[in-house]
Amino acid sequence: xxxxxxxxxxxxxxxxxxxxxxxxxxxxxxxxxxxxxxxxxxxxxxxxxxxxxxxxxxxxxxxxxxxxxxxxxxxxxxxxxxxxxxxxxxxxxxxxxxxxxxxxxxxxxxxxxxxxxxxxxxxxxxxxxxxxxxxxxxxxxxxxxxxxxxxxxxxxxxxxxxxxxxxxxxxxxxxxxxxxxx
Numbered sequence: 001x002x003x004x005x006x007x008x009x010x011x012x013x014x015x016x017x018x019x020x021x022x023x024x025x026x027x028x029x030x031x032x033x034x035x036x037x038x039x040x041x042x043x044x045x046x047x048x049x050x051x052x053x054x055x056x057x058x059x060x061x062x063x064x065x066x067x068x069x070x071x072x073x074x075x076x077x078x079x080x081x082x083x084x085x086x087x088x089x090x091x092x093x094x095x096x097x098x099x100x101x102x103x104x105x106x107x108x109x110x111x112x113x114x115x116x117x118x119x120x121x122x123x124x125x126x127x128x129x130x131x132x133x134x135x136x137x138x139x140x141x142x143x144x145x146x147x148x149x150x151x152x153x154x155x156x157x158x159x160x161x162x163x164x165x166x167x168x169x170x171x172x173x174x175x176x177x178x179x180x181x182x
Contacts, residue, residue, distance in 0.1 A: 001068055001104070002026070002139070003097035004111035005090045005168050006077040010120045011113060015075060018137050027067055029060065029076045029096065050074060061096065068104040075111075076100070078164060082122045088114075089176065090169050098160035102149070107142035110164060112171030136175045143167050 004015055012028055019026040025048075032053045035041040044051070050067060052060030068074050076097040083091050101108035115135035143163045148156035172178075 001097065001101045001106050001108045002073065002075040002111050003078045003093075003108060003143075003164055003168065004075060005113060005172050006079050006082045007088055007113060008082060008116035008120045008122055010116050011077070011082075014113065014116055014135055014137065015111065018139075019073065019075070024073050027072050027074045029064055029074060032060075048072070054080075061099065064096075064100045065103045068100060068106050074100065078161075078168075084123075087176075088117050088122075089178065090165065090172055093161050093165040093168070095157045095161050098143075098145070098157050098164055101143075101145055102153075102156060102160060108145060108160075108164065109142055110140040110167040110171060111137065112140065112168055112175055113137045114172060114175035138171055138175065140167055140171050 002015075002019075004011065016026050016028075027047070028044075028049045029052055030044060030049050032051050035044050035051045048067070050060055050064045052064075064074050064076075078093040078095075078097045079091045080094045083089065085091060097108060113136065115133060118133040119135070143160065145156075145160050145163075148159055151159065
């Protein structure tokens with residue numbers, strides 16, 4: 001199970017390239033509206049990505065848990081959308097990635113990326129061509145969740161989200177050159 005920060009619409013392509021280079025196939029948790037786009041939807045279904053209806057996410061959650069339990073590598077953007085922060089740093093994390101990892105008893109690996117927002121500007125659709133722009137991706141050690149199973153679901157998920165957010169934020173801060181004392 002992977003959880004990555006989200007800075008641009010091209011993130012999935014860059015993260016998929018990183019995962020495919022490791023000879024693994026990523027399965028993305030993706031909003032249902034993407035599955036409705038004619039060519040994109042066909043490709044998403046063919047590639048085995050997991051459709052999530054944000055208004056009724058339980059079916060998507062169950063499909064994600066089943067995929068992870070089968071050994072598939074599922075990637076979630078726990079912010080739920082591209083960051084809306086002016087500085088591009090991560091927003092608060094939603095609980096889906098932690099819930100899936102806890103339910104399937106699998107490691108949750110944080111992924112940090114930085115630079116994609118300089119290629120395709122968030123929410124503008126403006127592609128910046130020309131000079132190469134560096135993009136950095138890093139996978140951190142698993143977020144410790146094993147000790148949370150005895151806390152009860154509410155507390156386990158809350159603490160797991162806090163840990164995931166801290167891990168991704170620290171990694172993104174390092175990639176973005178943010179001072180440690182911010």
